[in-house]
Amino acid sequence: MSVYTPQTIEEAVELLATHPDAMLLSGGTDFMVEVNFNHRKPTEVVSTKAINELKVWDVDHSSHTVFIGAGVTYSTIEATEIAEVVPALAEASRTVGSPQIRAAGTLGGNLGTCSPAGDTLPVLAALEARIVIASPGSHREVAFADFMVGAKKNSLRSGEMVVGVSLPIVRGWQGYAKVGVRNAMVISIASACLVRDDVDDSVKVALGSVGPTIIRAHDAEAWWKDQTVPRSKEMFAEFGARCALEAKPITDHRSTADYRRHAVKVLCARLAARSSSR
Amino acid sequence: MSENQIYTLTINGAEREVRDSWVGESLLYVLRERLGLPGAKGACEQGECGSCTVMVDGSAVCSCLVLAASAVSSDIVTVEGLSPDGSLTDVQESFIQHGAVQCGFCTPGLIVAIHNLLDENPSPSELQVKEAISGNICRCTGYGRIFAAVQDVIATRSA
Numbered sequence: 001m002s003v004y005t006p007q008t009i010e011e012a013v014e015l016l017a018t019h020p021d022a023m024l025l026s027g028g029t030d031f032m033v034e035v036n037f038n039h040r041k042p043t044e045v046v047s048t049k050a051i052n053e054l055k056v057w058d059v060d061h062s063s064h065t066v067f068i069g070a071g072v073t074y075s076t077i078e079a080t081e082i083a084e085v086v087p088a089l090a091e092a093s094r095t096v097g098s099p100q101i102r103a104a105g106t107l108g109g110n111l112g113t114c115s116p117a118g119d120t121l122p123v124l125a126a127l128e129a130r131i132v133i134a135s136p137g138s139h140r141e142v143a144f145a146d147f148m149v150g151a152k153k154n155s156l157r158s159g160e161m162v163v164g165v166s167l168p169i170v171r172g173w174q175g176y177a178k179v180g181v182r183n184a185m186v187i188s189i190a191s192a193c194l195v196r197d198d199v200d201d202s203v204k205v206a207l208g209s210v211g212p213t214i215i216r217a218h219d220a221e222a223w224w225k226d227q228t229v230p231r232s233k234e235m236f237a238e239f240g241a242r243c244a245l246e247a248k249p250i251t252d253h254r255s256t257a258d259y260r261r262h263a264v265k266v267l268c269a270r271l272a273a274r275s276s277s278r
Numbered sequence: 279m280s281e282n283q284i285y286t287l288t289i290n291g292a293e294r295e296v297r298d299s300w301v302g303e304s305l306l307y308v309l310r311e312r313l314g315l316p317g318a319k320g321a322c323e324q325g326e327c328g329s330c331t332v333m334v335d336g337s338a339v340c341s342c343l344v345l346a347a348s349a350v351s352s353d354i355v356t357v358e359g360l361s362p363d364g365s366l367t368d369v370q371e372s373f374i375q376h377g378a379v380q381c382g383f384c385t386p387g388l389i390v391a392i393h394n395l396l397d398e399n400p401s402p403s404e405l406q407v408k409e410a411i412s413g414n415i416c417r418c419t420g421y422g423r424i425f426a427a428v429q430d431v432i433a434t435r436s437a
Binding site for chain 2: 028099
């Protein structure tokens with residue numbers, strides 16, 4: 001096993017291209033668990049730790065976008081201007097693990113692992129994030145929906161790495177909520193992100209941990225748009241129930257499919273109500 | 279860096295050479311088994327319990343989740359290095375005075391996490407203290423005496 005610590009993105013993608021079996025290591029909070037438990041025996045590792053250009057973020061108010069580097073940690077997302085412009089991402093980051101995990105884990109790592117329970121992923125789905133990907137000599141961007149293609153599967157090709165994420169700054173309420181067995185240090189049983197756009201009073205909803213990928217509740221979003229009645233408690237409940245119909249949960253060691261579907265109903269109704277109680 | 283290659287870590291201000299190690303070893307393993315620094319404890323090996331907490335570049339992290347060979351350029355501080363002369367810190371003294379140690383296994387991780395909190399925020403609220411150690415699991419004390427010890431340090435430092 002060899003460990004490489006390149007200083008630049010270009011050096012890192014060159015290493016990945018010339019060492020096709022190499023694993024990319026970011027904060028280590030997923031990777032090292034697999035190594036410690038002998039679930040993964042990496043032969044070569046490319047660490048992003050020394051790549052400072054991955055640790056940057058940029059809020060551009062003129063184009064209403066924010067770029068967040070892949071090496072930005074959850075604790076940075078919680079405590080900087082990022083939290084003001086994409087509050088749902090900060091809320092989601094706040095629910096990850098413990099302070100120790102949030103100080104190490106990164107947004108790029110969440111995308112690399114691409115678990116359906118990845119806390120930032122529903123936010124990236126609801127905001128229709130663009131994932132910026134580098135390979136030797138070139139860059140490309142892909143929509144989040146085309147990036148995550150299955151449970152722990154993304155569409156990165158050999159020799160590519162995630163450089164960062166480009167997100168729109170949306171005017172309107174946004175929030176993230178999740179259900180787990182306790183408040184801290186928990187992997188979600190079900191999660192949801194709701195983004196309300198004040199321009200046309202539309203909503204975007206994305207569901208986590210209730211399918212192989214993050215699920216956008218497109219039908220529920222369309223139903224919301226068709227409602228002309230004033231927003232009411234009954235409408236939020238109906239909206240939650242419609243979101244739950246779009247979930248594709250399974251039963252596993254963490255929860256049952258029935259409970260997950262129920263949790264989606266409650267979470268989405270609750271987020272819709274919060275979005276309207278401003 | 280290849281198999282069994284020697285690398286150097288900066289721990290508690292000193293450069294420490296790591297020899298004869300598999301490069302996939304965690305920082306926790308290297309500290310305890312290679313470098314004779316057993317202060318950080320190993321329990322869950324998956325970042326859930328916090329007993330292996332150390333400071334890396336000024337942040338409290340789980341050393342079981344740090345690939346040691348990737349930490350070559352980092353400034354690492356373990357519980358052994360919290361006070362320069364090896365004496366007990368005010369947090370450690372307060373733990374003793376308040377009986378905040380029962381079996382003691384979680385204590386080094388808690389001590390590091392609390393130093394990290396108070397370095398960043400000298401006057402945290404009770405809730406902030408609870409949140410700061412939410413990743414440090416103690417199954418003996420019920421936390422009451424730990425919180426009392428921390429409150430005492432906060433009061434003494436601000437006096």
